[in-house]
Amino acid sequence: ICVKWAEDGFLCEMFDAVIMIPLRLVQKKKSLEDVMIEYIGEDSFKQLKKSGGARCLMILDGLDEMHFDHQKNDPLFLRLIKPDCTMLEKSTIAITSRPHSCERIKADRRVEVIGFGPDEIKEFVEKSFPDDEDAVSEFRHQLAERPHLHGLCYVPMNLVMIVNIFKFPT
Secondary structure, three states: OHHHHHHHOOOOOOOOEEEEEEHHHOOOOOOHHHHHHHHHOHHHHHHHHHHOOOOEEEEEEOHHHOOHHHHHHOHHHHHHHOOOOOOOOOOEEEEEOOHHHOOOOOOOOOOOOOOOOHHHHHHHHHHHOOOOHHHHHHHHHHHHHOHHHHHHOOOHHHHHHHHHHHHOOO
């Protein structure tokens, strides 16, 4: 999202700023506020607070990688996820996590990213080798010979890597 916003203008009509914070960096010695200041600078952080986060998309990535005790004690994190938060009340906050960690977060909307099914794998492979049925057949044959590799293809990013390794073997 951040790259598409910066390079292609994706969501520019909605947001003037997109900030992604990897929550795994929030540790006992650092608060979310410290990490944000480190990422965007103290002046930008003060400006963000002053505006209430208006027209800002904050992506808090990896809630499951942030220690639960720290989540309970980090003042900025708690203010961001509370429905009555006034500090950055105008910002849009997206929190990414594995499903087991997000049950305690009150959210307006939840989205679950699921992997490819067999039809999506087939479609992706065919689109990866346009006008080359021999390559499609050979790729499918290689996957059939290696069931452990085929199992990895249900994760879209894995399939991208496997296809590229097949296309560019050296």
